[in-house]
Amino acid sequence: MRLRWHLLGLIVAAVVPVLLFSAAMIYKVADQQRAQLKSEIGDVTEVLAKDVDAFLLQTIAALEVLAVSNVMASDDLEGVYKLAQRVQRSHPDWANIVLVGPQGEHLLNLRVPFGARLPKLVNPDVYVESARSRQPRFSDLIPSGTLVNRTLTLVAVPVVRDDRVKYVLGVAYEAANWEGFLRSRLPQGMQATLLDRHRTIIARTLDNERFAGKKPVRTFLDAMDERPEGGLLRGPTLEGTDGFGAYRRMAFSGWTVGTFMPEEAIEGPVRASLAQLALGFAVLLGFGLAFAWLLGKRIARSIRQLADSVRSVGNGDHPLSVDDRIAEVREAHQALGRAATLLAGRLAREQAARAGLEAADKAKDAYLTMLAHELRNPLAPVNASLYVLEGEGLESGPARSALNVIGRQVGHLSRLLDDLLDVSRLASGKVELHREILNLDEVLRWAADDYLEIARQDDVELALELPEQALRVEGDPTRLAQIVGNLLQNSLRFTPAGGRIVLSLARAGASAEIRVRDSGAGIEPELLSRLFEPFTRGAQDSPRTRAGLGLGLAVVKGLAELHGGSVKALSAGAGKGAEFVVTLPARDAPAGDGNERAPGHA
Amino acid sequence: MPLALTSSMPRILIADDDGDLCEMLKVVLEKANYEVDLAADGEQAIRAYERHPADVLITDLFMPVRDGFETVQFFRARHPALRIIAISGGGYSGQKTDHLSVARTAGADLSFRKPFDVARLLEAVRKLAAQQ
Numbered sequence: 001m002r003l004r005w006h007l008l009g010l011i012v013a014a015v016v017p018v019l020l021f022s023a024a025m026i027y028k029v030a031d032q033q034r035a036q037l038k039s040e041i042g043d044v045t046e047v048l049a050k051d052v053d054a055f056l057l058q059t060i061a062a063l064e065v066l067a068v069s070n071v072m073a074s075d076d077l078e079g080v081y082k083l084a085q086r087v088q089r090s091h092p093d094w095a096n097i098v099l100v101g102p103q104g105e106h107l108l109n110l111r112v113p114f115g116a117r118l119p120k121l122v123n124p125d126v127y128v129e130s131a132r133s134r135q136p137r138f139s140d141l142i143p144s145g146t147l148v149n150r151t152l153t154l155v156a157v158p159v160v161r162d163d164r165v166k167y168v169l170g171v172a173y174e175a176a177n178w179e180g181f182l183r184s185r186l187p188q189g190m191q192a193t194l195l196d197r198h199r200t201i202i203a204r205t206l207d208n209e210r211f212a213g214k215k216p217v218r219t220f221l222d223a224m225d226e227r228p229e230g231g232l233l234r235g236p237t238l239e240g241t242d243g244f245g246a247y248r249r250m251a252f253s254g255w256t257v258g259t260f261m262p263e264e265a266i267e268g269p270v271r272a273s274l275a276q277l278a279l280g281f282a283v284l285l286g287f288g289l290a291f292a293w294l295l296g297k298r299i300a301r302s303i304r305q306l307a308d309s310v311r312s313v314g315n316g317d318h319p320l321s322v323d324d325r326i327a328e329v330r331e332a333h334q335a336l337g338r339a340a341t342l343l344a345g346r347l348a349r350e351q352a353a354r355a356g357l358e359a360a361d362k363a364k365d366a367y368l369t370m371l372a373h374e375l376r377n378p379l380a381p382v383n384a385s386l387y388v389l390e391g392e393g394l395e396s397g398p399a400r401s402a403l404n405v406i407g408r409q410v411g412h413l414s415r416l417l418d419d420l421l422d423v424s425r426l427a428s429g430k431v432e433l434h435r436e437i438l439n440l441d442e443v444l445r446w447a448a449d450d451y452l453e454i455a456r457q458d459d460v461e462l463a464l465e466l467p468e469q470a471l472r473v474e475g476d477p478t479r480l481a482q483i484v485g486n487l488l489q490n491s492l493r494f495t496p497a498g499g500r501i502v503l504s505l506a507r508a509g510a511s512a513e514i515r516v517r518d519s520g521a522g523i524e525p526e527l528l529s530r531l532f533e534p535f536t537r538g539a540q541d542s543p544r545t546r547a548g549l550g551l552g553l554a555v556v557k558g559l560a561e562l563h564g565g566s567v568k569a570l571s572a573g574a575g576k577g578a579e580f581v582v583t584l585p586a587r588d589a590p591a592g593d594g595n596e597r598a599p600g601h602a
Numbered sequence: 603m604p605l606a607l608t609s610s611m612p613r614i615l616i617a618d619d620d621g622d623l624c625e626m627l628k629v630v631l632e633k634a635n636y637e638v639d640l641a642a643d644g645e646q647a648i649r650a651y652e653r654h655p656a657d658v659l660i661t662d663l664f665m666p667v668r669d670g671f672e673t674v675q676f677f678r679a680r681h682p683a684l685r686i687i688a689i690s691g692g693g694y695s696g697q698k699t700d701h702l703s704v705a706r707t708a709g710a711d712l713s714f715r716k717p718f719d720v721a722r723l724l725e726a727v728r729k730l731a732a733q734q
Contacts, residue, residue: 376691377620379717384626387720391633414717 003303004296011288019281026277030270037266038244041190042232045246045259048192049230051185053252055093056155060136062091063157063169072159072167077107081114093181095152096145096172100124102131102165111147122146123154127168130156134165138253140196143213151175151212153202175212178203182257189265191237193258199224202255211238220258223247233258302329309333313340316347365428372421375413382410415489419551422482426558433476433562437587440473440480440512441466441505447484448503451492459497462488465504471512472587475563480584483559483567486552487516487580494578495520511565512586517579523571531569532557553580560584612731613637615656617647617673618689619665627660627720634724636731644668648676656684657734658727661710663690663701671708678709685730687723691716 066072066087071079077099084097088110099108104124112118121127123142130137139154152172159167182192183205193216194202204211215221219235224247233245237260245260302324309319319340324330386407394400425431448464455462473480484503491501499519506513523531532553553569560567565584571577614636618624621642628638639654641647643665651659659677663670670688677684688705690713702713712726 373692376716380689380691381620381622381626383717384623384630384720388626388629388633391630410717 003300004293007292007296007299008289011292012285015281015285015288019277022277022281023274026270026273030267030273033270034266037261038232038246040187041244041259041261042246044187044190045230045248045257048182048185048259049248049250049257052181052194052255052257053250055181056138056253059091059094059155059171060138060157062087063136063155063171067157067159067167067169073161078114081108081110084108084110091171093173093177094171095174095177098170098172100127100131100156100168100170102128102168104128106146107167109147119146123152126154126156127170130158130168131165134158134160140198141200141202141213145172148174151202153178153196175203175208179205179208186259189261191260191262193220193260195256195258197254199256206237206239214238216258220245220247224249224256233260299326302326305329306332306336309336313343316344362428365424368424369421372417372424376417379410379414379417382406386410416551419486419555422555423551423558426555426562431479431558431562433479435474435476437472437474438477438480439470440514440584441471443477443480444484444503444505444514446477447481448488450485451488455492455501458492458495460492460495461500463500463502465502467505467507471505471507473512473563473584474587475584479559480563483556483582484514484516486556487514487582490552490580491516491518491520491578494518507586508583510586510588511583514582514584515579517577519577521578522574522576523569523578524574525571528569528571532567556580556582611635611637612657612734613639613654614658614660614727614731615639615641615647615650615654616660617641617644617665617670618660618662619643620662627723630720630724631727634728636727642666644670644673644676647673651677651681651684655681657731658685658687660687660689660723660727663688663692663705671705674705674708674710683734685733686710686712687726687730688713689716689718689723 066083069083071083080099084099088094088097097108097110098106098121100121101107104121104127106118106121108114109118122144123139123146126137126139136155136157138156139152142152142154144150145152152174154173155171157169158165159169178194182194182203186192186205191205193204193211195216196202199215199221201211201214201216217236217238220233223231223233228249230248231246233247236242237245241260241262241264243260243262243264244266245258247256247258249256305320305324306329313319313336319333319336321333321337324333386403389403394403422431444464444466448462452462488501488503495501495518501516501518501520504515504517506515553567557567560582563584565582567580567582570579570581614631616624616627616631616638617640619642624640624642628640631638637654639650639656641650644661645667647659647661648668650656659673661670661673665673668676670690674686674688677686686709688702688710690701690705692701702710702715706713711730714723714726
């Protein structure tokens with residue numbers, strides 16, 4: 001994952017818990033607000049209930065003042081009418097004022113000009129009752145007035161003169177009056193309903209015209225059944241609006257006022273707070289992410305430069321010299337610089353040491369080569385001397401035997417020097433092959449030629465088993481002959497008189513296999529693996545007769561590998577003979593005749 | 603080669619700082635009816651040739667005073683008819699940087715690596731002398 005994403009993750013990890021914590025806090029505060037609001041609703045309801053009672057009492061008081069006025073004592077109905085008009089003007093909440101006789105006679109009505117004929121009252125009961133009891137009375141909801149087809153509530157106050165009820169003064173309220181009254185006393189967002197003693201809706205701040213005269217919602221009625229004095233309300237209104245409410249029955253009027261606050265009005269502020277919080281955090285997160293992005297870019301650039309620098313040091317160059325703004329990165333650059341210097345120093349020392357070792361190795365190889373050359377020179381006059389002595393006609397006797405010994409040993413010594421030279425040249429990669437496509441059976445035949453006579457002299461049978469079809473390989477004929485020669489020589493050395501050596505050639509898959517199998521001394525299993533290692537062989541083996549074996553086989557291995565092949569030794573153990581198998585990649589495609597030649601002596 | 607023609611036997615000049623080898627080859631070659639001159643280095647070989655021009659020169663490559671390569675080059679330039687056989691212990695078959703290959707490039711007709719098969723050398727000398 002890229003560095004930038006790690007940083008973004010860091011910012012998110014820092015912001016999210018704060019966001020969650022804040023949301024929880026806001027929710028808790030909102031819960032408290034909600035509880036407070038509910039208690040406030042209760043308070044508002046109680047105050048409202050008292051206000052309604054007070055309003056009725058004020059109306060009664062006003063009517064009583066009117067009742068004891070002088071004009072009421074006279075029979076000047078016109079004067080009463082005018083006074084009533086003045087009173088009504090100072091009480092805008094009053095819909096109408098009427099003057100009724102003790103038996104319910106319709107005497108005056110402010111809705112009708114003075115002197116006009118008045119219809120019979122539709123609802124005289126409250127006035128009659130007031131006259132009879134000589135007490136102020138007020139009605140429950142009246143479905144319709146005498147002159148207006150609207151719901152009304154009435155207040156009646158008796159006018160008593162000379163201990164006799166002369167008139168009854170009445171005031172009518174329409175639902176609209178109550179609506180205005182309630183609304184002016186309610187806090188914002190709250191609704192109220194006024195119910196009479198029969199729990200009929202007198203007025204309502206919402207959809208007054210529609211619901212006046214109807215019953216409130218079922219839950220309200222149930223709550224009043226259970227606790228008539230007052231309580232809390234929960235649930236949908238007649239309109240289906242969800243919310244909280246409270247109600248209270250009034251001590252004086254016996255009416256009930258209910259209040260209601262829609263869910264929306266309570267939850268709205270909470271939602272608004274949460275929305276503001278969310279917006280704030282979105283902005284915060286946005287800034288954080290942008291900052292993380294920029295910071296990530298800068299850090300990533302620093303890290304990238306550091307990585308480049310490290311790569312540069314890895315490639316053996318100097319680290320980039322960067323004055324990074326991030327202290328740690330700057331320190332890393334400096335440390336890298338020191339490390340690079342250290343590394344360069346070590347590298348130089350190591351290279352010097354290696355150069356010294358290589359030089360020593362080269363000197364050793366050169367010395368070995370020179371030694372092999374120089375040791376060969378004295379053999380030339382010895383050989384020439386032998387040739388001279390051969391011509392002296394020594395047929396038998398000790399001198400003849402001595403001559404034979406010298407001849408054989410010179411031959412051995414010469415081959416030993418050849419092997420030494422080859423091993424050192426193979427080790428230093430100086431042997432070059434003169435490759436050509438050739439028939440391997442011809443190489444074998446040619447290589448075996450040199451050893452047929454020696455084998456005969458040693459009384460060892462040397463047999464050739466060659467395939468009928470020519471088997472081609474690409475290689476240096478002289479070197480391939482050397483491989484075969486060294487193996488034959490090795491087998492001859494370890495095969496006693498009367499033994500047998502078989503040189504065979506066969507195809508094995510995509511390879512050509514040269515096998516030299518003898519009935520000789522065999523090889524101990526632990527020796528098999530080390531057989532082809534140069535120089536080590538002599539030390540492992542005590543019998544002096546076997547000295548030199550290591551070099552010859554090491555040359556075979558080196559030359560076989562140079563041809564892209566391999567060599568292995570097989571033996572059932574000491575005394576059970578040995579078999580050497582050289583595997584070379586065969587060339588199937590018949591090469592042009594021009595590339596082919598029968599190998600010959602150099 | 604007027605002087606060489608006066609002799610009935612081919613003349614072989616051997617240049618090698620190994621006195622023993624010179625001695626033995628002289629014995630072998632004289633027995634095979636050659637006239638043999640010996641020289642211990644290239645300079646001596648040139649002087650010996652000037653006294654008695656030879657048919658075949660057998661020369662070592664590493665000698666004091668004037669080495670075999672220079673000697674071969676000298677004779678090849680001055681006496682192109684002379685047959686030359688280079689012999690050396692430093693030669694090695696199959697090597698590009700082989701001294702004997704270098705010697706052949708310089709003008710030697712044949713080369714033999716020490717220790718060589720004397721019979722083969724004799725055969726080579728016989729063939730080269732016959733070319734004269």
